Amino acid sequence: MPFVDTAISQPAVEESSVPVPAPAAKPKSAVFYRQLRLDFPAIVRGEGSYLVLDDGRRILDASGGAAVACIGHSDARVGEAIMSQMKSASYCATLLYTSTVCEELCRLLVDSTNGQMARAYIVCSGSEAMEAALKLARQYFLEKTEPEPQRTRFIARQQSYHGNTLGALAVGGHKSRRLPFEPIMSTNVSHVSPCYAYRGKKADESDAQYVARLVDELDAEFQRLGPETVCAFVAEPVVGGALGAVPSLPGYFKAIQAVCRKYGALFICDEVMCGMGRTGTLHAWQQEEGVLPDIQTYGKCLGGGYQPIAGVLASHEIVDTMSKGSGAFVTGHTYQGHPVSCAAALAVQRIVAEENLLANVSELGPVLGELLTKRLGDHPYVGDIRGRGFFWGIELVEDKATARPFPPKANVAMEIVDLGLKGADYSVALYPGNGTADGVSGDHIILAPMFNASRDEIETIVDRVARLVEDYFAAKCA
Template sequence: MSAVVHRSLKIDFPRIVGGEGNYVILEDGRRIFDASGGAAVACIGHGDTRVHDAIATQLKQISYCSTTFYTTDVCEKLCRDLVDSTHGVMKRAYLVNSGSEAMEAAMKLARQYYLEKVPPEPSRMRFIAREHSYHGITLGSLSMGGHVTRRAKFEPMLLDCVSRVSRCFPFRDKRVHETDSQYVARLADELDQEFRRVGPETVCAFVAEPIVGAALGCVPFIPGYLKAMKAVCEKYGALFILDEVMCGMGRSGTYHAWEQDDNAAPDIQTIGKCLGGGYQPIAGVLASKRVIEAFEKGTGVFVHGHTYQGHPVTCAAALAVQKIIREENLVQNVSNMGGLLSARLKGLLASHPNVGDIRGSGLFWGIEFVADTTTNKPFPSSAGVASGIAELGITEPYCIAVYPSSGTVDGVNGDHVIISPAYNISPADVETIATTVQRLIIDYFASKNVET
């Protein structure tokens, strides 16, 4: 019997014994094509010795830094790279260990900003987020998110200073005959009304994922949406926070997802998964000149901290990963291969009677499953469609990993899988992914009597 508190105590998880490029290797010898990178994490694949060497080199120098007293060269270099990647938008970076920690830090940074600025605005303590988004699993970040299932058991413990507006999800929520610009205007007006309902003088920030990952399955923003929501924030003096933990760092085809919408740079941005590519646990917060300069002119102290923030070994791993991405022009490859992957998935699966939508950006694609493509009625949660597809996927003859999630439609019902392979895949890899996923989906629905 395992001594691990696994994500499910009723499942015997297969053990990984190795990793090589696009593949993870199980103890029974199966080689699984990692078409999801875990949760969109393994952006340069597995077993890259250049990252291993960077970690080993750093371990020989110093393995831990108490950031209360010291800094390290590798932390300074990584933060400089991250700030420079924003072309002058951001001024400083704050490195932590997970996306949830990054969101907690972003929330506190936003609140303290209003105490540091001149004149201070101590009444600002609320946040406006979106329905059916996911921002992390700690109590603060879970309070921010609208993931119904993950919140359900902990609702009495969650913060009451967060309210929500509608998601940006055209497949499900855009009205018949409504244009993109009309839909964006409607969502911006809803945000404006929410500011006025709760009192704009009480709001720290509006928070959103530019491309909603696990909760909705790679739903991208409509062009002009981020700009419109930022304009509402500026109207009321609130900050604009974007959560790019899952969709950022090149995953969407640009280094930052917000670069795809003109004049949509955030005041605060969270980053994570593809920062370290899974080689070490690392995430971060990027803060704009507006935010940092308030601190610099004020107390100069962010009242927050973690024992392992800016950890030198994690910084070394992330710096090596980002160097590989930059030197091999992998963000451009994400864009190129993403276009090819999109075309192949749609060509092979768009007509399947249980595929409702295929959407995404770069190498971040979601496939939503429905019981009826005429009405887009979802399968009930009890059918376990997404998890069933993922479980079948790692068996022979498929041997492919996709990332499953449920609650796509209303937080409980609805299923999707995410395909988010490594940035350095080739056209041949794209063909392998697309044809294997097609066969997997066809075989799953052919073999299962799924209740509708």
């Protein structure tokens, strides 16, 4: 008897009559995402420099989110510090009380400046910190023995970003981020050119001549506004999201600080993205000879992403003036000085110090830059590679010879970052930026590894990023 396939010998059934269960519909999200048309993958856990997603992908986090994570994800020591504080005192109403952990963190911050700054103020985000810095600068001039109430203006720089609240956004000089909200923003801010040698420095200029030209521009802006009306100049030592890790040239900050001093204005140093060790020293201004800000903001790497936290450091002159005046800072937030956030940040900073991670950043930072330049420096669509410490940017251009940027509609930076996440050959997370060239056009990607990354890990990051950039343009421009 021949073999009979019983599955085939069964009575025929019309395909249309067989009920096929429909795939379960993904529940509609209740989250008001930044991008409402995208489905975001969910993180299920972090493991050091890696993030594991809900679909099983294992992503090498080469940017720490927005240059936030700095000691790796899911460090048990920080978790224990958070839980210990939760069990002790989870909230502190700072109008009435202080907390031991906030006192310890602020002492650490002040001491980290070698006592050059006097007091620290703790809030929940970089935008809050910038708002506080602006208000503090204004109040300082009202509290002086001879008050200067006419000082109501601020000078900042084009292609800068200082936060997303209306006051901080007004200070920022990123055109595309400002545009929708300009009708409701303060108009007491003007902008001068950034120290952006790749696009701003003329072919026949030396570094010193370029710096002198920028300083003259700032001086002229003081004169145009009326020097007595300017409250402060605001700038990032290494420009982050708006330009893509652009450090200033030697002597620039010392010279612009001198202009501020000349006219009695303050210098506000925004280190929310580039500070707390990201560039190799705990404070980026510590690498600028002869520079000491009057007010400094800090944030992301303070708590390494373990809790929302940022803040402000104020100079002795600021604090002494206010102590002799009203004795109060006229601002406040419900969650300022939050004990659990302070506990997380204190644990992160102790790990950074105990494991000597800043030395690792200083040692391997140049290696990261050299490897990126070796792999991508000659790429036809890479215009510039710049940075400091573990904070590096790659500017992408449509024409290398003329530095012509890609138009905004090309969406180059975001497409590269998206491919890095979705492409199994890369599985690397980067931070995208646009408006690099003029606030509207231009693209860059930022690399910001963990402070405890090894040389092998740095080499892995560079290899994945280089292949990602090469493959993206090979497909796009084929």
